[in-house]
Amino acid sequence: MKVNEWVARVGDIRIGGGNPIVVQTMCNTHTADVDASFAQCVRLYEAGAQLIRLTVPGPAEVESMRMLRARLDDAGIPVPLVADIHFSAATALAVAPVVEKVRINPGNFHRDHETARSLFGQLLGVCAESGTAIRIGVNHGSLGEYITGLYGNTPEAMAHAAMEWIRMCIEARFFNVVVSLKSSNTVVLVEAYRHLERMMREAGHRFPLHVGLTESGNGDSGRIKSCVGISTLLSEGLGDTLRVSLTEDPEAELPVARYLADRYEGRTASSLVSLKVEGKQVCARYEAPSRERLLLDASCDFGKRLLEGSVDALTLEGTYLDTDGTPVSLTDSGFGAYLEDELMQAARRRFYKPEYIACPGCGRTMYDLQGALEEVKARTAHLKNVVIAVMGCIVNGPGEMADADWGYVGEGGGKVSIYRGKTPVLRHVPQEEAADRLLELIESEGSQGRALL
Ligand code: SF4
Known part of the structure; x- marks a missing residue:
């Protein structure tokens, strides 16, 4: 069967159809703060971002996006802007002519x-009239009742959810489309995209x-999980x-994203120097130029x-170079064993x-989301078999927490809501007390025994 391979046109960028992989990121500034957003866009562009997304909650931010586009154009920065829309179709319709791409989950x-x-x-x-691309973005955590009623809360359901909107695009002869199916679970992520690829073909x-x-x-952990899945x-x-x-900070995402793009386009190779395989047990030896690498x-x-389970046990040996150029032994430093544990967890094996x-x-x-995550991690590191979500906003955070046992969600104004699953159990907790309250709740319920595999 003939398959039409569509290419999305996002400003001067081409996505798909054999074009190089495009690296993107998202601002964490308040979009309405145009000075801060402009400054961050410039930094991100100079750091290699080829596409930059900003959240557009309502009409005020539509105007901010217009100003931001104009300022970037004046500065000779052609980086395409993507408007991130949640829930509000009216905002999507208003911002579409202003930006190069709109990211939506039409189901919400x-x-x-x-x-x-x-x-x-x-x-x-x-979008057809204004030449704007669309990203149909389905997230595992926020599949609608309509789709879970039909297919359950599964990777396949995510692909079906996207296919409904894809079919509408095809019927409307609108082909300037990119699709995403995101999950925080590496297994779900990979399965969902495989289903989608098959269904589209x-x-x-x-x-x-x-x-x-x-x-x-x-x-x-964030880097390892991302690399395992992507x-x-x-x-x-x-x-x-x-x-x-x-x-x-979004600047920190770009080196990892660029590494992935370069590696899978053949511009960089692994520092793996030898491999000893016995059945499903592997011993790998590295000579890496840095810890991160x-x-x-x-x-x-x-x-x-x-x-996929073709490897069950991993031993990492060899060295990486410290920042001062000193070789660090993976065995003596314990870093090899730590990395083995992290990889097992990222792949949801242990x-x-x-x-x-x-x-x-x-x-x-x-x-302060970044500070909150660090605090929650420090206070709960001793727990086992529990999934804890730390989310930035009360609008989308609870819906996006997918299968977390507990949620720590910023309300704004220095207050936090604590969730058990998707149910709020404490509201308006001052942030300085919230990690303690969360830990008390988890320990009072003895949440130690859930099988995560
Ligand atoms: S959960 Fe809220 S704060 Fe976090 S990325 Fe999504 S929209 Fe932004």
Whole structure:
């Protein structure tokens, strides 16, 4: 069967159809603060971002996006801007002519599904007229009742959710489309994209894929989880644009994203020097130029094999170079064993510490999200078999926490809500007390025994 391979046109950038993988990120400034947003866009562009997304909650931010586009144009910075829309179809319709791409989850345009379809149809018309691309962005944590009623809360359901809107695009002859299916769970993520690729090909229309692990958190774990999930997809040819979302400043995402793009386009190779395989046990030896590089290399070398179960046990040996050029032994320093544990957990094969889910934060974040995540991690590190989400806003955070046992969600004004699953159990807790209250609740319920595999 002939498959049409569509290419998305986002400003001067082309996504899909064999074009180089496009690296993108998202501002965490308040979009209405145009000075701060402009300054961050300039920094991100200079650091290698090829596409920059900003949250657009309402009409005020539509105007901010217009000003931001004009200021970037005046500064000779052609980086395309992507408007991130949640819930408000009216905002999507208003901002579409202002930006190069609109990211929406059409399923949350309206509670009534037929109304959501009608609003999405209107958006296709506006985008066609203004030459604006659309990203259909489905998240595992916020699948609508309509779709879970039909297919359950599964990776396949995510692909079906996207296919409904894709079919509407095809019927409307609107092909300037990118699709994403994000999850914080590496297994769900990979399965969802595989289903989507198959379904699009069966439909005869293959749209470019935006890939990324959502709510991956920060630090080593965030990087390792992202690389395990994204590298598995890229190794299968799934991924035309990518974002590594970390609960850190967005500048920190770009080196990881660039590494992934370079590696899967053949511009960089692993620092792996030898491999000893006995059945499903592997001993890998590295000579890495840095700690971070070792972490990224090992995540990409073994992520897919761990996810698929072709490797059961991993021993990492060799060295990396410290910042002063001194070789550090993976065995003597314990870093090899630590990385083995992290890789096992990232691939959801073995959990040696709590699983933390944390959004990267964006213009909707009204509190110190990065500090909150660090504090929650420090206070709960001793727990086992528990999934804790730390989310930046009360609007989307609770809906996006997917399968977290506990949620710590910023309300704004220095207050936090604490959730058990998707149910709020404490509201308006001052942030300075919130990590303690969360820990008390978890310990009072003896939440130690859930099987996460
Ligand atoms: S959950 Fe986090 S990333 Fe998502 S909209 Fe809220 S603050 Fe932004």
